[in-house]
Amino acid sequence: MIAETVCSAVAAAGLGVAAITAYRRRFLAAARVAGYALVPLGLVMTGVVDWLADTAPSPTAWAGFGVLGVAWLLFASTRAVERRRGGTRKERKAAEAEAAAQRDAVAPTASAPSLGQGTRSAAKKPAPASAPRSEDDFSDIEAILKKHGI
Template sequence: MIAETMCAAVSAAGLGIAAITAYRKRFLAATRIAAYALVPVGLVMVGAVKWLANTAFSPTAWAGFAVLGVAWLLFMTTRAVERRGGGSRKERKAAARAAREGGGPVEPAASGPALGAGARPVARPEGKPREERPGDDFSDIEAILKKHGI
């Protein structure tokens, strides 16, 4: 009974504010305020306020909320463990089966040498030894800096 009375008072106050807003020629805002003000009365008429009041003071309802919270916690825990463990149970079984059979997932854009097929070390010509000059590493950088005047 008290909740219904409070909802009616809130609605009456809201409609009063809407009337003052309409008086100031802000009709769109007044209509929006009136719509919000009518929501509590509508909830009382539907019976949602009575249901909510009965639920708020019911130990059975609070126990139900606790059970739902535990279920949600268990669900999220299993999801976190699944993500750390490398996927779902089916995905882990498929990966183990592929490892036993010798095949495995291959990156689609992998090149031949990356897969090991035909990978040979690049041979240098015998007559030309590799020349190492300490200044060669930065010559292209120096050219860029000179180009920009740095």
């Protein structure tokens, strides 16, 4: 009996907040608040609140809620992993096939880019062995300084 009263009071307060929000010309937010406010009232009217009041002391019911929570966590985590990977396996294969079709349609005679190890001729050539420096290894610096009058 008290649960129904509390839910009805919460619904009335929520509808009041929605009315104030609509008065401020924020109709989208007002509709959202009204939707949330009507949920407890709907639960009271369908009898869910009575059912919850009867099952609150039941350990089997709480174990069932725990199992439902674990199931929800499994669904949510697998969906998060699918999003990270780019969708389900079927969606990824369809996307790969579509990408291949687009690639073939754009340039059907073009060759695929090489994905192997690139070779650089300059990087593979050994550096020439430098001759031992003489005492005038600062000659280029001296030339620069003389050029600037220092």
